[in-house]
Amino acid sequence: MLQAILDMLYPVRCPVCGDIVIPRGSKICCPCEKKLQLIAEPRCKKCSKPIENDQNEYCSDCERKDYHFDHGYSLWVYDSIMKKSISDFKYRYKKEYARYYIEKIVEGYGDTLNRLAPDVLVPVPIHKSKYRERGYNQAEILAYGIAKELNLPVIPDLLIRNKKTLPQKQLSDKERLKNLQEAFILNDKALSDYPKKLKRVLLVDDIYTTGSTIEACANALIKNGIKEIYFITLCIGKGF
Numbered sequence: 001m002l003q004a005i006l007d008m009l010y011p012v013r014c015p016v017c018g019d020i021v022i023p024r025g026s027k028i029c030c031p032c033e034k035k036l037q038l039i040a041e042p043r044c045k046k047c048s049k050p051i052e053n054d055q056n057e058y059c060s061d062c063e064r065k066d067y068h069f070d071h072g073y074s075l076w077v078y079d080s081i082m083k084k085s086i087s088d089f090k091y092r093y094k095k096e097y098a099r100y101y102i103e104k105i106v107e108g109y110g111d112t113l114n115r116l117a118p119d120v121l122v123p124v125p126i127h128k129s130k131y132r133e134r135g136y137n138q139a140e141i142l143a144y145g146i147a148k149e150l151n152l153p154v155i156p157d158l159l160i161r162n163k164k165t166l167p168q169k170q171l172s173d174k175e176r177l178k179n180l181q182e183a184f185i186l187n188d189k190a191l192s193d194y195p196k197k198l199k200r201v202l203l204v205d206d207i208y209t210t211g212s213t214i215e216a217c218a219n220a221l222i223k224n225g226i227k228e229i230y231f232i233t234l235c236i237g238k239g240f
């Protein structure tokens, strides 16, 4: 009864078209779901970007760079449809879209993430001024949702975004990494408050572009003795 009233008052909106989802109980319209590009093989063994040639192990980005994180997974290709969906999720308060995202992540990668057996999930942080402005960190919402399903803890503030970074789009790869390298610092208090020694961390973010954000986070963790870093993101670009 209560659920029926809630559904009437707050009907579920489709994360693709924004319309009310029919039938009730679904989280996305059926035709809209078909438009999303789930990532399949062949994919990069490091970052999971789709690659053209299954003879290659890695995408051109991972081939060129010596990233320090272990490896990770993404669910969808970052195309114009997901770009719009994630942008509404992040900047237009469509926090409810997370329910669909989380369900799909757990459906597609729940087993894989369970096998990785991370000690904790850690969201990629945003700067505190952005947090104040927006009221939430989209990566944190995802981390909590996934962690709840996998029955794992989250340390939301293990990493802190130290300074405002320049918009990454205008920068070369090298500049991006430099720009980001000092941007993330480890929160010593959050680390010492955690009752066990952290060995394995799963970073959570919305989008993986070149990998420099995950790499910068990984470096901050590795510097503090955390050895294995994996990641999960909603979307990733293509490796060709």
Ligand SMILES: [Zn+2]
Binding pocket: 014, 015, 016, 017, 018, 019, 028, 029, 032
């Ligand atoms: Zn729709």
Ligand SMILES: [Zn+2]
Binding pocket: 044, 045, 046, 047, 048, 049, 058, 059, 060, 061, 062, 063, 239
């Ligand atoms: Zn790759």
